[in-house]
Amino acid sequence: xxxxxxxxxxxxxxxxxxxxxxxxxxxxxxxxxxxxxxxxxxxxxxxxxxxxxxxxxxxxxxxxxxxxxxxxxxxxxxxxxxxxxxxxxxxxxxxxxxxxxxxxxxxxxxxxxxxxxxxxxxxxxxxxxxxxxxxxxxxxxxxxxxxxxxxxxxxxxxxxxxxxxxxxxxxxxxxxxxxxxxxxxxxxxxxxxxxxxxxxxxxxxxxxxxxxxxxxxxxxxxxxxxxxxxxxxxxxxxxxxxxxxxxxxxxxxxxxxxxxxxxxxxxxxxxxxxxxxxxxxxxxxxxxxxxxxxxxxxxxxxxxxxxxxxxxxxxxxxxxxxxxxxxxxxxxxxxxxxxxxxxxxxxxxxxxxxxxxxxxxxxxxxxxxxxxxxxxxxxxxxxxxxxxxxxxxxxxxxxxxxxxxxxxxxxxxxxxxxxxxxxxxxxxxxxxxxxxxxxxxxxxxxxxxxxxxxxxxxx
Numbered sequence: 001x002x003x004x005x006x007x008x009x010x011x012x013x014x015x016x017x018x019x020x021x022x023x024x025x026x027x028x029x030x031x032x033x034x035x036x037x038x039x040x041x042x043x044x045x046x047x048x049x050x051x052x053x054x055x056x057x058x059x060x061x062x063x064x065x066x067x068x069x070x071x072x073x074x075x076x077x078x079x080x081x082x083x084x085x086x087x088x089x090x091x092x093x094x095x096x097x098x099x100x101x102x103x104x105x106x107x108x109x110x111x112x113x114x115x116x117x118x119x120x121x122x123x124x125x126x127x128x129x130x131x132x133x134x135x136x137x138x139x140x141x142x143x144x145x146x147x148x149x150x151x152x153x154x155x156x157x158x159x160x161x162x163x164x165x166x167x168x169x170x171x172x173x174x175x176x177x178x179x180x181x182x183x184x185x186x187x188x189x190x191x192x193x194x195x196x197x198x199x200x201x202x203x204x205x206x207x208x209x210x211x212x213x214x215x216x217x218x219x220x221x222x223x224x225x226x227x228x229x230x231x232x233x234x235x236x237x238x239x240x241x242x243x244x245x246x247x248x249x250x251x252x253x254x255x256x257x258x259x260x261x262x263x264x265x266x267x268x269x270x271x272x273x274x275x276x277x278x279x280x281x282x283x284x285x286x287x288x289x290x291x292x293x294x295x296x297x298x299x300x301x302x303x304x305x306x307x308x309x310x311x312x313x314x315x316x317x318x319x320x321x322x323x324x325x326x327x328x329x330x331x332x333x334x335x336x337x338x339x340x341x342x343x344x345x346x347x348x349x350x351x352x353x354x355x356x357x358x359x360x361x362x363x364x365x366x367x368x369x370x371x372x373x374x375x376x377x378x379x380x381x382x383x384x385x386x387x388x389x390x391x392x393x394x395x396x397x398x399x400x401x402x403x404x405x406x407x408x409x410x411x412x413x414x415x416x417x418x419x420x421x422x423x424x425x426x427x428x429x430x431x432x433x434x435x436x437x438x439x440x441x442x443x444x445x446x447x448x449x450x451x452x453x454x455x456x457x458x459x
Contacts, residue, residue: 015185
């Protein structure tokens with residue numbers, strides 16, 4: 001058993017997160033199936049449902065981060081969010097049982113659950129560092145990403161079974177239960193959380209300004225946004241392309257996706273060893289490359305079915321091994337972000353990176369109609385590799401080990417000022433140097449690791 005899982009608080013936190021991730025995958029299948037099978041939604045209505053799920057991250061992440069950083073107990077907010085999401089999801093099978101389910105309820109539920117998920121996630125970034133020592137960030141993120149990859153395998157299978165045995169709305173009961181279990185796990189832990197930040201002028205935008213001033217965060221943000229945009233172009237058309245142009249049925253497609261998810265398990269399991277051998281920064285660059293490059297095999301696929309399947313297997317498996325980037329970048333960001341700004345930086349990061357998702361989907365639809373599916377997939381897969389243009393010239397590849405947090409004087413960040421004083425930072429220029437180009441040097445074992453997650457390329 002990994003050392004972290006022998007620690008009760010983290011083990012209970014990890015169990016709650018793992019079960020909830022499986023429930024999310026069940027809903028990811030059951031919710032659209034409920035719209036299509038029960039309510040006979042057309043393409044436009046399915047588009048509105050997808051928009052309702054994506055929109056909260058763009059609208060509320062920045063405000064949620066600003067609000068959460070002034071709260072003393074982020075864990076309690078997460079518990080309330082879990083309970084509220086359980087109630088909202090449970091309302092769908094109840095409405096179905098009484099023949100009251102409607103598309104309007106699906107839209108409102110998807111939007112409300114998405115909004116609560118934003119709140120949960122910005123709190124989660126702070127709770128994570130309160131539970132995990134700084135030297136164990138990579139190990140902890142590897143465990144969580146391993147659970148995520150396993151959920152990608154088990155969740156759709158469980159969801160498909162439940163939909164077949166019951167009905168799509170009734171299958172959502174399982175997701176509601178996982179939220180309750182997550183809330184129960186959170187009530188059983190009580191870590192010492194960082195103190196709330198003091199409200200001050202500029203508090204709302206402090207996280208965004210901090211990202212823009214940090215060369216490391218700026219590079220990983222730009223790389224993640226690039227991947228999000230082009231990856232959503234790819235995934236918007238992937239199923240249509242595989243079924244209509246390559247002629248694969250739903251069963252074969254499901255096997256392909258399951259193999260890809262197994263690649264995610266490999267990536268999560270090997271991320272720690274890769275980071276130790278290459279350094280945390282170079283392992284992030286490797287992960288970005290592995291996440292993007294193998295997908296070039298998808299538009300390349302053609303010919304006999306065995307050849308097509310072989311190329312798709314390799315593409316999905318190789319891309320999901322890119323979970324190395326999720327682990328490395330999440331760990332790097334957890335180490336860098338000051339506690340007083342953590343929720344605001346997470347909120348700003350999600351606003352910017354998640355905001356390009358609907359743009360990628362819309363671009364894919366327009367280009368797919370204008371130039372065809374295969375050419376659009378070439379653009380989506382090749383374009384994702386442009387993420388390397390952001391990270392290669394940055395300090396990221398030169399970071400060997402997890403550094404201490406970047407300490408800057410930011411409006412509304414009294415705790416950061418206090419940290420500067422304790423560490424003896426005499427001037428603003430010294431703090432700026434540490435937060436800026438100082439990270440470009442090799443960060444070796446002599447640098448103190450600070451005890452203490454969307455964010456990798458996909459979050």
